[in-house]
Each structure stands twice: as C-alpha cells, then as structure tokens.
Amino acid sequence: MGLSLYNSLTRRKEEFKPLKKGKVGIYVCGPTVYGETHLGHAKSYVSFDVLIRYLRYIGYDVTYVQNITDVGHLLGDAQEGQDRMMVAAAREHKHPMAIAEYYTRNYFRDMDRLNCVRPDISPRATGHIVEQIEMVKTLLEKGFAYEANGSVYFDVSKFRDYGKLSSRNTEEMLAGVRVEVSQDKRNPVDFALWKKAEPNHIMQWPSPWGMGFPGWHLECSVMAMKYLGKTIDIHGGGLDNKFPHHECEIAQSEAANGVQFVRYWVHNNMVTVDGQKMSRSLNNFINLKQAFSGTHERLTRYYEPLAIRQLVLNSHYRSPLDFSDAALFGAQSGYNRITETVQAVRKRMAQAERGELAPKTGEQLKHLREKFEAAMNDDLNTSIALAVLFDLVRLANKLLEDNKTTMETLNAVEILFSRLGGDVLGIVQDEYPQLEHADNESIGKLVDIVIEQRNEARKDRNFTKADNLRGRLEDIGIVLEDKPDGTQWRWKG
RNA sequence: GGCGGCGUAGCCAAGUGGAUUAAGGCGACGGUUUGCAAAACCGUUAUUCGUCGGUUCGAAUCCGACCGCCGCCUCCA
Incomplete structure (x- = not known):
C-alpha cells in the first residue's frame, strides 16, 4: 500500500x-x-x-x-x-x-x-x-x-x-x-x-x-x-x-x-489567527520574524521556528489551521519535550553498555514505524504521524530510566527519531547547538561556577542558599535541573 | 448573491456508518521520584462530537433545516 x-x-x-x-x-x-x-x-x-x-x-x-x-x-x-x-x-x-x-x-x-x-x-x-x-x-x-x-x-x-x-x-x-x-x-x-x-x-x-x-x-x-x-x-x-x-x-x-x-x-488550506482571517486591518497579521521573536501584541513570548513547524504538522494540510498564542504555546511545550528526549537519548548512547537490541523494543519500534508510514501514506496524516513520534518519546524515556538499556537499543530508537522526526517531519535536528557555547563561552563557565557553589551548599544541607542561587539564575532565564549524573542547565524555554 | 469547506474536551487537533475506552499534544489535578524543584514515568480530565429533526438494527460519521466561522467568485499561501 x-x-x-x-x-x-x-x-x-x-x-x-x-x-x-x-x-x-x-x-x-x-x-x-x-x-x-x-x-x-x-x-x-x-x-x-x-x-x-x-x-x-x-x-x-x-x-x-x-x-x-x-x-x-x-x-x-x-x-x-x-x-x-x-x-x-x-x-x-x-x-x-x-x-x-x-x-x-x-x-x-x-x-x-x-x-x-x-x-x-x-x-x-x-x-x-x-x-x-x-x-x-x-x-x-x-x-x-x-x-x-x-x-x-x-x-x-x-x-x-x-x-x-x-x-x-x-x-x-x-x-x-x-x-x-x-x-x-x-x-x-x-x-x-x-x-x-x-x-x-x-x-x-x-x-x-x-x-x-x-x-x-x-x-x-x-x-x-x-x-x-x-x-x-x-x-x-x-x-x-x-x-x-x-x-x-x-x-x-x-x-x-x-x-x-x-x-x-x-x-x-488557509490559516486564521485567533479564529479570524489574518489581515492587517484586524491587527492579527503576524509575520514570521514577529513570531520568531515574540514581537507582536497578540503573542506572549517568542516561538522557535521548529515549534511553529510542529504546530503546522499537528493538523492536516487540508484543514484550516488557527494560530493563537495558546496553540503556539502548546506546540512549543510539545516541541521541547521531543527535543529534550532526543538529546537525552543521544547523550546516553555515548556511555551506554554494548549489547543486543532488546527484542521487545525492536518489535515496538517496528510497530511505530509501520504506524507512522500508514498515517503518512493516507494523504499525509501528519497529525497521527506526530502522535507516533510522541509514542516514541514515551518509549525512549522509559528506556532511559533503565540503566541497563544497551547502546544498540538506544541506537535503534535514535534512528527512528532521525528518520521519522528528522528526515520526514523535519522537527528533529541532526545536531543541537550546545547551550554552553551558544551565546558566549564565558556564560557557560560562569553558570558552572554558580552550580558548583550551589552543590557545595546542598552538600552542607544549606538549602536556603542553594535555592537562592537557583532562583536568581532563573530570574535571568537560566534553569537548573538536578539529574542523577549531575546538575544540568538550560535557557528557560 | 453564487460555489466550496468547517464546527469534536479549558486550548490545539485526529477520526468521517459498527471492534474503538472518540488518537495525540498542551493545560489542569493526583501519585512515583526529588532536600525542595525541574525533567521523566503512572493515573484522572468529552456517556459525547454546533443546534434541532430524519434515515438506519446501528451515526461524531449519511440526509434536511437552522446558527456560527472560513475560503473563492477582485493577482493574498
């Protein structure tokens, strides 16, 4: 078929x-x-x-x-x-x-x-x-x-x-x-x-x-x-x-x-903004640069280009699509979730133990790919295709919870992310810019110093100080996350 | 006025006669985890698909009317 x-x-x-x-x-x-x-x-x-x-x-x-x-x-x-x-x-x-x-x-x-x-x-x-x-x-x-x-x-x-x-x-x-x-x-x-x-x-x-x-x-x-x-x-x-x-x-x-x-x-099909035809006279005409930067009075924040892409793929191409701040916000959150999982899988691959691809996972992945292709074959049902990608996200996160998941298993998951989410849907990237170097190398080093200070405070059980440091970083848009393998930081999405 | 299309939970959105619990995402709430968070995982969140009728053993899915919205008929993708 x-x-x-x-x-x-x-x-x-x-x-x-x-x-x-x-x-x-x-x-x-x-x-x-x-x-x-x-x-x-x-x-x-x-x-x-x-x-x-x-x-x-x-x-x-x-x-x-x-x-x-x-x-x-x-x-x-x-x-x-x-x-x-x-x-x-x-x-x-x-x-x-x-x-x-x-x-x-x-x-x-x-x-x-x-x-x-x-x-x-x-x-x-x-x-x-x-x-x-x-x-x-x-x-x-x-x-x-x-x-x-x-x-x-x-x-x-x-x-x-x-x-x-x-x-x-x-x-x-x-x-x-x-x-x-x-x-x-x-x-x-x-x-x-x-x-x-x-x-x-x-x-x-x-x-x-x-x-x-x-x-x-x-x-x-x-x-x-x-x-x-x-x-x-x-x-x-x-x-x-x-x-x-x-x-x-x-x-x-x-x-x-x-x-x-x-x-x-x-x-x-066409788009509407807040349920109405997009036109300059209604003041709901949003160009892409405004959407990417959040500089339009209808928007509460900026939206990443690929989050906008994901919102487009969330509906069928022959259906009208309504852009609203709430819809964009939802797409951005969902996009973040996919992105974080993909990055986590790739990171773990570097340190996972070698071994066989788990047969059960292999079966699940095969099923997901078939479901994805069936959806796309049916007049490009990207809405269902995207749902499959979220199934993959859930599967991947469960595998990540298990320390014994092999590199081969993770690799099979990664391939699916890259082929389906990347090659076809275009919302998974081959490489993501490393945050530590994204703006300025010095910022990364400064954040590392703060993280070090905070972790010392945590070790001393001085949580007031630790929370204060984390809170002040968040105020300037930097979020800290304590993972099993250490503290990570990222820009607030 | 003519032609075409749409109306599914707080929001976005699949499904378009019978398996179906009416996908999935966002949000919200509860739980696991955490020093607390975040992230992740588990669970809850539409007895109902704009309204009213009809066809059918059976309709969100077909038909009719009505309401609302969108597109084209004027070089907007």
Missing part, C-alpha cells in the same frame, strides 16, 4: 503513481516577493515540504520546482488595483528588482529556519519572459487567444474544460462578475496572457504586441513545462489559488500542448 493523495481535480483520494517510474516532478506555487513572510506562508510551505520529504523517504527521485514571482501584476481585469511590486518599490524607494532580490533572500532565510528543504529549481518569472512570449504566440496560432489593443487574452469559450478544477461553469462566473470588465475582452471570463504596459510602468518588455508584461497565470505554466515537461506529476498551491489561477494554468497549458497538464492537484 503506497502513498495516496487527495486530488483536487477528481475530489477524492487516489493512489499516487508517477508518470515515470521512480521519479516525481512537482511544482509548487511560490511567493510573490514584495513583503515579509507570514504564518500563511509557514503553513503552506511546511505542508509541501513534508510532501517532498516523504516522497524522498519512500524512495522517489524528486525534482522540486517552486517559482519566485518577481513580476508585479498590475491591474488584473479591472481598472483598479495596484501592482504590489510597484507599491513596495515606491514605499521603500527602491527599484522593483531590488525589492524582489531582498524579499527573495528573506524568504529563503525564513524557510530555512522552518527547516524547509530548498527547491531544486527556483525559477524567476522575469527570467522567463522569452518563454512566456513564445507560449502566447503558440496560443494565438492555435486560435485559443486573441490580441486586442496591445494585450492578448485567452478565449475561454474555446476551451471546453474550463472550470473542471474549481467546478464552475461560465454562466455562474458571469453572474458573479462584479468588477468592471475591460473593454478589450470579448468575454468577461477571458483572462490576460499578455498585458500592454503604460509608459510609467517600470517593469515592461518588448513583445510582438508592443511593450508589456506577462499575465499572472502564464509564468507557472511556462516554468513548470520548461523544467518538468508538458505533463507534471504534482502541482501544489494554496486553496485560494485554485480559482482563477490554477484553472487558468490548466486552460492555457492544455490548450497549448494538447495533453494533460497536471496529474495530481494538491491544495493546502
């Missing part, structure tokens, strides 16, 4: 079978690089990251393409609306390409912190203007598009399957049209492939139809096709992009190529 995925196109779970045996080509809609990354990005990209990681875990050779949208997309079909790249450029007094560059790097850095694997290819829309123009020409030649006043539109009436992804028909769409329709369109539902640029538009390119810029949907079709072929295995994106973006991608790609564009459409 292999992986099955919910395919938005067929509206049911299907067993995943790639076009080419052993290989998977996947395209995920990337960010428009004009502003800070936020919690919505975290949910979206962590979800797809786990898909990529799991495909690799079960042995596929994955090519992961995720675009960077660095073309501002002025005026959609209406006569209003602003090009976000241009707005950001004006706001920051920079060239749009400087904005794109800055926020692209920023995006990668934040995704790195969330432990998302980088795409194999991160194509930029502006780097593929030539290919986009070629595709528009093809669509014109095949009669699926028409030119009007320097712009080119896709003629939706020529593509019968339009609406198959989002289950809409054109009559319904017409009824729902509320914005003023461009005069150039033959039909209100037609969409722009190429837009004529006004002279003051900063980002524009020469084309057979004059100076202009590509329509929004075009870049994804072109870049997916260029790097993954005319038919790709998986296309991922946010539910909000199902219509019109993905519907239009299908139309133009299948019209141009005459073959199916995407075999499995995977859409992830």
Whole structure:
C-alpha cells in the first residue's frame, strides 16, 4: 500500500503513481516577493515540504520546482488595483528588482529556519519572459487567444474544460462578475496572457504586441513545462489559488500542448489567527520574524521556528489551521519535550553498555514505524504521524530510566527519531547547538561556577542558599535541573 | 448573491456508518521520584462530537433545516 493523495481535480483520494517510474516532478506555487513572510506562508510551505520529504523517504527521485514571482501584476481585469511590486518599490524607494532580490533572500532565510528543504529549481518569472512570449504566440496560432489593443487574452469559450478544477461553469462566473470588465475582452471570463504596459510602468518588455508584461497565470505554466515537461506529476498551491489561477494554468497549458497538464492537484488550506482571517486591518497579521521573536501584541513570548513547524504538522494540510498564542504555546511545550528526549537519548548512547537490541523494543519500534508510514501514506496524516513520534518519546524515556538499556537499543530508537522526526517531519535536528557555547563561552563557565557553589551548599544541607542561587539564575532565564549524573542547565524555554 | 469547506474536551487537533475506552499534544489535578524543584514515568480530565429533526438494527460519521466561522467568485499561501 503506497502513498495516496487527495486530488483536487477528481475530489477524492487516489493512489499516487508517477508518470515515470521512480521519479516525481512537482511544482509548487511560490511567493510573490514584495513583503515579509507570514504564518500563511509557514503553513503552506511546511505542508509541501513534508510532501517532498516523504516522497524522498519512500524512495522517489524528486525534482522540486517552486517559482519566485518577481513580476508585479498590475491591474488584473479591472481598472483598479495596484501592482504590489510597484507599491513596495515606491514605499521603500527602491527599484522593483531590488525589492524582489531582498524579499527573495528573506524568504529563503525564513524557510530555512522552518527547516524547509530548498527547491531544486527556483525559477524567476522575469527570467522567463522569452518563454512566456513564445507560449502566447503558440496560443494565438492555435486560435485559443486573441490580441486586442496591445494585450492578448485567452478565449475561454474555446476551451471546453474550463472550470473542471474549481467546478464552475461560465454562466455562474458571469453572474458573479462584479468588477468592471475591460473593454478589450470579448468575454468577461477571458483572462490576460499578455498585458500592454503604460509608459510609467517600470517593469515592461518588448513583445510582438508592443511593450508589456506577462499575465499572472502564464509564468507557472511556462516554468513548470520548461523544467518538468508538458505533463507534471504534482502541482501544489494554496486553496485560494485554485480559482482563477490554477484553472487558468490548466486552460492555457492544455490548450497549448494538447495533453494533460497536471496529474495530481494538491491544495493546502488557509490559516486564521485567533479564529479570524489574518489581515492587517484586524491587527492579527503576524509575520514570521514577529513570531520568531515574540514581537507582536497578540503573542506572549517568542516561538522557535521548529515549534511553529510542529504546530503546522499537528493538523492536516487540508484543514484550516488557527494560530493563537495558546496553540503556539502548546506546540512549543510539545516541541521541547521531543527535543529534550532526543538529546537525552543521544547523550546516553555515548556511555551506554554494548549489547543486543532488546527484542521487545525492536518489535515496538517496528510497530511505530509501520504506524507512522500508514498515517503518512493516507494523504499525509501528519497529525497521527506526530502522535507516533510522541509514542516514541514515551518509549525512549522509559528506556532511559533503565540503566541497563544497551547502546544498540538506544541506537535503534535514535534512528527512528532521525528518520521519522528528522528526515520526514523535519522537527528533529541532526545536531543541537550546545547551550554552553551558544551565546558566549564565558556564560557557560560562569553558570558552572554558580552550580558548583550551589552543590557545595546542598552538600552542607544549606538549602536556603542553594535555592537562592537557583532562583536568581532563573530570574535571568537560566534553569537548573538536578539529574542523577549531575546538575544540568538550560535557557528557560 | 453564487460555489466550496468547517464546527469534536479549558486550548490545539485526529477520526468521517459498527471492534474503538472518540488518537495525540498542551493545560489542569493526583501519585512515583526529588532536600525542595525541574525533567521523566503512572493515573484522572468529552456517556459525547454546533443546534434541532430524519434515515438506519446501528451515526461524531449519511440526509434536511437552522446558527456560527472560513475560503473563492477582485493577482493574498
């Protein structure tokens, strides 16, 4: 029983079978690089990251393409609306390409912190203007598009399957049209492939139809096709992009190529903050840097990137996820528990006695791995997968209570933590920074001096002094823990 | 207005016709351990799944109405 995925196109779970045996080509809609990354990005990209990681875990050779949208997309079909790249450029007094560059790097850095694997290819829309123009020409030649006043539109009436992804028909769409329709369109539902640029538009390119810029949907079709072929295995994106973006991608790609564009459409759900849509006007718009540092009035503390990642994995990718301080707090506590257990296992491995892997433990571990894989195979049920990891935590802690647990047994536990919690879920790290050296070596040495003093006091049964020292360290955020093998310290979580 | 989805304990969240005690995490409470803590381990914490009806031998799971929320229909992931 292999992986099955919910395919938005067929509206049911299907067993995943790639076009080419052993290989998977996947395209995920990337960010428009004009502003800070936020919690919505975290949910979206962590979800797809786990898909990529799991495909690799079960042995596929994955090519992961995720675009960077660095073309501002002025005026959609209406006569209003602003090009976000241009707005950001004006706001920051920079060239749009400087904005794109800055926020692209920023995006990668934040995704790195969330432990998302980088795409194999991160194509930029502006780097593929030539290919986009070629595709528009093809669509014109095949009669699926028409030119009007320097712009080119896709003629939706020529593509019968339009609406198959989002289950809409054109009559319904017409009824729902509320914005003023461009005069150039033959039909209100037609969409722009190429837009004529006004002279003051900063980002524009020469084309057979004059100076202009590509329509929004075009870049994804072109870049997916260029790097993954005319038919790709998986296309991922946010539910909000199902219509019109993905519907239009299908139309133009299948019209141009005459073959199916995407075999499995995977859409992830949206986030809310404190139960409401995240928006600047509600003052609940939290960007990742604010979450990582705790500098937002809705947050009582900072949250580690991997704790945020864990909260994302706590729910299913197709369910909406509500971020709240309480939910984040819970995720941070759970993350701490996993982290501490993993570290304890690794530490004990260095000193444990050699011997056989305990058969009973071996059986338990085998069972956990099977349960984990079954959950992931069922449309990536990370919620259950995470529950398995907590089962492993409990098992590991029990083994740690027994001094006779062998190194081989601990090693088997560690492997499961690393493969399932690390390789697949991305919340267990290969190495954790050593606290003693994290900030400043001197701090570690100072704390050691205090610990020494306190332990002398304890030996003298002067607990007032001992508790005083511990309390004062806690006041500055350092927690002492008396373990069987000595006193440990850590920063307060 | 049209289309789609959701509503499970104090909080987050699986499960979506019948084994099930309705996973797991957080929090809270009790116990073991500890000089006291912390951490860890053990136990308790939803006779009930938004509300009201219906279908069925049987529903959190299917149908209808209502209430609340979310998404798309306007280039937000």
